[in-house]
Amino acid sequence: MRKEIPLSVPNLKSDIISNLEECIESGWVSTGGRFISELESKIADYVQVPEAVSTQSGTAGLHLALKVLGVQPGDEVIVPTLTFVAAVNPISYLGAYPVFMDCNEFFCIDTEKLEDFLHNECNSVDGMLYNRKTGRKVAAIIPVHVFGNLCDMERIMALSTRYNLKVLEDATEALGSYYTSGKYKGKYAGTIGDMGVYSFNANKIITTGGGGMVVSNHKSYLDHTRYLGIQAKDDTLYFVHNEVGYNYRMLNIQAAMGVSQIDQLEEFIRVKIRNFELYSKLLHDVNGLKMLPFSAGRVNHWFYALAVDKEIFGCSRNELMHGLIEKGIQCRPVWKLIHTLKPYEKCQGYKISRAMEFEEGVLNIPCSTNITEEDVRYVVKEIEQFKR
Known part of the structure; x- marks a missing residue:
């Protein structure tokens, strides 16, 4: 369904x-x-x-x-x-x-x-x-x-x-x-x-x-x-x-x-952390996919980042993204790098490399504070269908 x-x-x-x-x-x-x-x-x-x-x-x-x-x-x-x-x-x-x-x-x-x-x-x-x-x-x-x-x-x-x-x-x-x-x-x-x-x-x-x-x-x-x-x-x-x-x-x-x-912020953060940890656990053994960790400290886990290795997973980030969207699972790539946008393409960029890798291979997946464990498991199951 x-x-x-x-x-x-x-x-x-x-x-x-x-x-x-x-x-x-x-x-x-x-x-x-x-x-x-x-x-x-x-x-x-x-x-x-x-x-x-x-x-x-x-x-x-x-x-x-x-x-x-x-x-x-x-x-x-x-x-x-x-x-x-x-x-x-x-x-x-x-x-x-x-x-x-x-x-x-x-x-x-x-x-x-x-x-x-x-x-x-x-x-x-x-x-x-x-x-x-x-x-x-x-x-x-x-x-x-x-x-x-x-x-x-x-x-x-x-x-x-x-x-x-x-x-x-x-x-x-x-x-x-x-x-x-x-x-x-x-x-x-x-x-x-x-x-x-x-x-x-x-x-x-x-x-x-x-x-x-x-x-x-x-x-x-x-x-x-x-x-x-x-x-x-x-x-x-x-x-x-x-x-x-x-x-x-x-x-x-x-x-x-x-x-x-x-007044609900702390509870929202607890839900964000819980769902991120569940995603990480469920996707841990899927070769070619990795939930990217958050920095040290108490982080609010606002957006989740899934790294897609096309060579190992067998499906590109964009193919996975469009496939999930067709199934009703909203997701998005990280932003297009701003130094490449038309208003800013003449501005100075300094030794940019890692950002280019993230732009190419990272997918943001559902992370609302009202999604349930069942929702997370459903998203992971649909992601796994694209493994080749």
Whole structure:
């Protein structure tokens, strides 16, 4: 019997309804209302920072954060090529340029190559770093905690201090991931750099339908983020605006969903880990397939990555993907590498190799927090049918 199993969908429960009813009955469905501040407070408490600022989306949060951190037109920002394009587009919004880095075995930015680039391809002049090839100032690094994996923030922060670079953590996929050893033991992804951003898009581990959150240990950064996100309004009565701002506010009706979802986050992570371990066990003896492990630490296991070796499995990643989709099992390849996309093909990429292997051979398979053990076993059984 055919089953439809989505890749990653929201896990919504009826306790959200009363919050939504309150928004409708009170009329607070737009950019004001109590649920916005309540969600900001809950997220700040959860990731153990003093304050958080909600935004329309994770992308909006990244845009605001880059601006607050002082990225200027003509600057360069170092980013991974293996990520969703939303991590990179805000750089272009500001008239700056991305420099693309390779990834490590956990899909996160390769710090060996990052250090090599900073040391061998750049010059420090009067406390600023300049790319020898382009002559542009290198202003910031955006480490992306891909699929919930934890970047090597110890090394990234050490490099940022050495070379005077700002660090904006893209933790849009990593809410709930934290370090269990080292200098940042107990620290959550997103709370270590100068600023961090989370996403509540519908496919994330918790959702508000859309929306994002900016965190920082620097109150001035958050104050400026909030100010810019409400159209840089200096006087609410006479409509005075002293900077160019943005309509990047979260809606109260979105936040009403989020205040319920955040209370379920730990249970969602337990389900993610349980299902990943089941997939790994069931696929362990299937030659040519491997569930790729997550990094050290407590990782939220947001997206699962299945590596397909065509020569051994007898079926390519793409053949397996299209076959599963025809059977009603939603899956997808990892992203097309951003340095190969038309808007960015003229930007600099540095020693990219592993990311190309992942682009060719990795498949994301169903990982929703509401899929059951029976669903996992069904997906594995269907995958096995493609073994040749």
